[in-house]
Amino acid sequence: MSLKEDISRILGPEKVSGAPDVLAAHAGDKWYASVLPEAVVFPESTEDVSLLLRYASSMNIPVTARGGGVGYVGGCVPVRGGISLSLERMNRILEISPEDGVAVVEPGVITADLQREARALGWFYPPDPASRKECSIGGNIATNAGGPRCLKYGVTRAYVLGLTVVLASGEVVECGGRTHKNKTGFDIGDLFIGSEGMLGIITRAVLRLIPHPEAFGALSAGFPQFPLAAAAVQRILNSGHLPSALEITDSFTLRAARNYLGGQRPAFRLPRPPDCGSGRQAARRA
Incomplete structure (x- = not known):
């Protein structure tokens, strides 16, 4: 056979x-x-x-x-x-509970689909891997996926409350739970997060949600030298502000991204700060 x-x-x-x-x-x-x-x-x-x-x-x-x-x-x-x-057929969102800020999903759920369904109820699932429109929650957990927003919100690990996992022997293991504060005993579920599937296959996940932010904003700033851009990042963090994401890229890569996405016209321009050098605008697009 x-x-x-x-x-x-x-x-x-x-x-x-x-x-x-x-x-x-x-x-x-x-x-x-x-x-x-x-x-x-x-x-x-x-x-x-x-x-x-x-x-x-x-x-x-x-x-x-x-x-x-x-x-x-x-x-x-x-x-x-x-x-x-x-795991593509195990793609159901089993529950989104606004009462306690919890989502229960199967591993084949696409990350962006969960974010959209949570947003409709006023809740937010922060992890944002670049492939969120096509990657799955199970894959995110297996790789401990992050994304730009991990600066403020953390990576996938911070949002996993409980897991159902099948071990190589076929034994089913339940790890964690659905409470936000669960501090008693060994954190067995944490072993599976980021393990690339080597320890078992995730078949259900209980995820933590947070209230959705009232608004998002984006700003693109240009600098004549890389050290000035790095210094600006440090000054932002030292000022007590914690953006959801901070990215540094060269003009060639940024231009290619805008061409691919069909970039929008600038909404407004910011004046050049006095300590960012001369002859170049400090902010090109927002």
Whole structure:
């Protein structure tokens, strides 16, 4: 009996594929590493994941979890001869609770979708990896994803209250809970955050939300020399202000980004501060 037939018998034929195009689509991430799996499995519940891992463990078959598949570190590239475990069907937002600022989600939920649904209720999920429109919550937790806003709000780890994880043996482990202050005992769930799936596969996450800020604003400032730009960042932080994000980039990269995004015209210009040098405007766009 083939691997695909074995898994079909355990989970059902609709949850496993050996089609060449499906194998190719699940062979790598957005970097260059790529290995064709022997089969791609699409679980729809924690029980499905547990059953698969029990089987794979007994047969010594490697399993690699896959979320959005948009990473650049090879984390979702299958081991040769192994199984690609795609979590794309486990994509439900199970709960968003304004009463206690908690969201309960499956690992395949796209980060931007959670942020949009939370925003509709006046709440905010701050982590903002650059790929948030296509990356998954499970992948964010597995890589402890950050993003520009981590300066003020922290990385994914700061928003994980509880996890349901399936170990390689198929055993299901519940870590943490849904309370914001949970300080008793060992923080087992923290081991899985940023572990790249090496310790287990996340099948459910309880996430902390915060009230949504009243407004966001963005400012682009130009400097004649890099040390002046770095000094400006330090002065902003020393002044007692903590922006949600601070980025330094060269003019070539900024121009390319604006061309790609279809940059807007400047809303206003700021005068040049007296200590930022002469002959160049201190702020180009806001």
